Amino acid sequence: MLTPESLARIDREIAKYPVGQQQSAVMAALAIAQEAHGWLSPELIEEVAVYLGMPPVAALEVATFYNMYDLKPVGRYKLTVCTNLPCMLSGGVDALEYLQKKLGIGLDETTPDGRITLKQGECMGACGDAPVVLVNNRRMCASMTPAEIDRLLAELD
Amino acid sequence: MAVLGSINPILTAGLDGDRTWRLADYVSRGGYKSLRRIFADNLTPGDVIAEVKKSVLRGRGGAGFPTGLKWSFMPRALPGEKYLICNSDEGEPGTFKDRDLLSGNPHAVIEGMVIAAYAMGATRGYNYIHGEIWSLYERFEEALAEARAAGFVGQNILGSDFSFELFAHHGYGAYICGEETALLESIEGKKGQPRFKPPFPASFGLYGQPTTINNTETLASVPFILSMGGDAFLEAGKANNGGPKLFSVSGHVNRPGNYEVPMGTPFSTLLEMAGGVRGGRKLKAVIPGGSSAPVVPADLMMECTMDYDSIAKAGSMLGSGAVIVMDETTCMVRALERLSYFYYEESCGQCTPCREGTGWLYKIIHRIENGQGVPEDLETLQRLTGNIMGRTICALGDAASMPVQSFLKHFRDEFQYHIEHRQCLVPVDVQRAGSTFFTASA
Numbered sequence: 001m002l003t004p005e006s007l008a009r010i011d012r013e014i015a016k017y018p019v020g021q022q023q024s025a026v027m028a029a030l031a032i033a034q035e036a037h038g039w040l041s042p043e044l045i046e047e048v049a050v051y052l053g054m055p056p057v058a059a060l061e062v063a064t065f066y067n068m069y070d071l072k073p074v075g076r077y078k079l080t081v082c083t084n085l086p087c088m089l090s091g092g093v094d095a096l097e098y099l100q101k102k103l104g105i106g107l108d109e110t111t112p113d114g115r116i117t118l119k120q121g122e123c124m125g126a127c128g129d130a131p132v133v134l135v136n137n138r139r140m141c142a143s144m145t146p147a148e149i150d151r152l153l154a155e156l157d
Numbered sequence: 158m159a160v161l162g163s164i165n166p167i168l169t170a171g172l173d174g175d176r177t178w179r180l181a182d183y184v185s186r187g188g189y190k191s192l193r194r195i196f197a198d199n200l201t202p203g204d205v206i207a208e209v210k211k212s213v214l215r216g217r218g219g220a221g222f223p224t225g226l227k228w229s230f231m232p233r234a235l236p237g238e239k240y241l242i243c244n245s246d247e248g249e250p251g252t253f254k255d256r257d258l259l260s261g262n263p264h265a266v267i268e269g270m271v272i273a274a275y276a277m278g279a280t281r282g283y284n285y286i287h288g289e290i291w292s293l294y295e296r297f298e299e300a301l302a303e304a305r306a307a308g309f310v311g312q313n314i315l316g317s318d319f320s321f322e323l324f325a326h327h328g329y330g331a332y333i334c335g336e337e338t339a340l341l342e343s344i345e346g347k348k349g350q351p352r353f354k355p356p357f358p359a360s361f362g363l364y365g366q367p368t369t370i371n372n373t374e375t376l377a378s379v380p381f382i383l384s385m386g387g388d389a390f391l392e393a394g395k396a397n398n399g400g401p402k403l404f405s406v407s408g409h410v411n412r413p414g415n416y417e418v419p420m421g422t423p424f425s426t427l428l429e430m431a432g433g434v435r436g437g438r439k440l441k442a443v444i445p446g447g448s449s450a451p452v453v454p455a456d457l458m459m460e461c462t463m464d465y466d467s468i469a470k471a472g473s474m475l476g477s478g479a480v481i482v483m484d485e486t487t488c489m490v491r492a493l494e495r496l497s498y499f500y501y502e503e504s505c506g507q508c509t510p511c512r513e514g515t516g517w518l519y520k521i522i523h524r525i526e527n528g529q530g531v532p533e534d535l536e537t538l539q540r541l542t543g544n545i546m547g548r549t550i551c552a553l554g555d556a557a558s559m560p561v562q563s564f565l566k567h568f569r570d571e572f573q574y575h576i577e578h579r580q581c582l583v584p585v586d587v588q589r590a591g592s593t594f595f596t597a598s599a
């Protein structure tokens with residue numbers, strides 16, 4: 001299931017570590033696999049593990065431990081809103097509530113059309129730009145106002 | 158660049174525009190001169206460590222451990238691989254300074270790492286970058302490619318017999334990986350669970366080899382220590398608190414952001430630079446060093462200067478330099494509830510006192526916040542923190558306990574009010590007004 005392009009990217013990650021330590025590339029490899037497939041199915045995790053020569057259960061442990069891996073299908077866009085205290089003081093919780101209302105879904109839910117999944121996140125190291133919304137683990141949207149959130153939602157289709 | 162203001166800036170001097178992260182721009186600001194000087198003037202590793210010791214640079218990751226001393230623990234003569242790790246896993250709530258260094262000045266981090274590696278005889282390095290700031294992970298890889306191509310990183314650096322390979326590794330959402338031994342486990346491709354110490358990383362670190370871990374800001378300071386001299390760097394701060402420091406100011410201020418000021422700058426000055434308390438409201442409390450640091454009431458905070466010693470005297474910690482400002486619209490129970498949820502969520506689960514204790518702390522504070530608290534709860538919270546602190550493998554247990562103890566110490570009446578009246582002392586609509594989310598103009 002891993003595409004040749006994903007495998008090439010994983011090979012570049014493996015090359016960062018000493019010979020015999022290719023397990024060190026598991027975090028990057030899982031991130032690459034998730035980026036290509038949307039989420040990490042058990043089969044995908046096993047494939048990554050086999051490719052890196054590590055026990056599948058060890059790769060599963062890693063995928064379970066870190067919050068940005070999705071072990072269940074998510075919408076085309078995953079929006080993670082930081083609600084930790086510094087962000088909460090500047091509207092992080094309000095932004096999440098606004099999104100819930102706007103989308104008609106709760107936390108960890110996906111819109112019926114499969115478009116958007118909502119998550120609550122912990123500090124993203126961007127507290128000065130609160131409220132912050134992370135789109136698909138990659139794009140950080142800063143200083144979100146209700147109008148900015150409306151604009152973002154209109155853009156994601 | 159989100160560094161919004163500074164007094165005598167060093168680390169962020171000249172960072173105007175969006176190309177400052179490029180090699181050419183860094184070199185035009187005097188970048189890589191310190192590294193060149195090492196080889197031109199035949200500075201020995203001992204010379205470099207001596208200069209860093211003179212600067213009294215203290216680790217910017219939170220603990221404030223003297224950097225020169227830490228470097229001298231590395232068995233540099235030992236054959237075999239030795240590692241240098243840069244900790245850019247910035248996840249301590251309130252902290253966003255390393256992000257701006259990586260954004261505007263990544264080559265200072267790279268140059269600092271190469272110099273540090275030379276001083277400690279490290280052969281390989283990794284910069285562990287917080288997964289949520291993905292674009293800066295990509296930027297760091299680009300900056301690394303530039304540095305490699307220019308001969309600043311890799312084999313026979315600048316034609317010398319010193320070689321150092323450097324790579325970027327990304328996190329993927331686990332606060333605990335900021336703890337240095339959890340970070341090592343994570344690079345090894347495992348769950349980020351902290352290790353027992355001893356053995357310390359300097360003797361048994363990454364892949365079992367000698368390893369030193371330093372924070373991003375610590376390492377970015379190194380080229381400047383060599384270029385201006387250890388004494389001048391020390392004088393840029395105050396005695397026992399060398400150098401400038403980046404402070405991330407968040408929460409209820411008019412201009413949240415990073416500010417680079419000399420160690421020892423009055424808190425009141427920093428607050429003023431950040432535009433003062435939002436909407437001209439009254440300051441209530443400040444967490445001066447990231448969420449793990451004890452909270453300090455407004456009056457006491459206004460008397461502090463921003464350095465390790467002054468903040469310690471006020472009963473808190475300078476920590477990572479994350480200054481979380483709370484004004485009179487803040488419900489302290491709700492604030493602590495959110496912090497306690499964070500530690501509960503991020504406990505790695507290895508030690509029973511931390512795993513169970515953080516769960517209990519959150520559960521009890523949650524119930525007080527929701528009007529279900531009972532009078533005994535405050536004593537129970539106190540007892541729980543006593544059973545966690547000092548009984549865990551890593552400092553997360555303490556980090557979860559200190560906020561609870563300090564909130565109860567300074568704002569006990571608010572907790573009691575919650576329990577007695579089953580509601581907030583600060584009305585909910587006042588709290589809402591505090592965030593200005595719904596009133597902010599788009």
Ligand SMILES: Cc1cc2nc3c(=O)[nH]c(=O)nc-3n(C[C@H](O)[C@H](O)[C@H](O)COP(=O)(O)O)c2cc1C
Nearest residue numbers: 216217218244246247248335336337371372375552
């Ligand atoms: C729970 C926990 C989280 C931590 N998070 C970070 C972090 O995000 N960044 C960091 O530099 N240090 C963090 N530290 C401190 C590191 O363990 C380590 O002391 C530091 O990186 C050493 O660098 P320094 O000496 O340059 O400060 C954390 C420690 C603990 C216990």
Ligand code: SF4
Nearest residue numbers: 505507508511549551
């Ligand atoms: S104190 Fe908590 S986070 Fe640290 S090792 Fe123990 S269980 Fe894990």
Ligand code: FES
Nearest residue numbers: 082087123124127
């Ligand atoms: S608390 Fe939200 S980004 Fe730091």
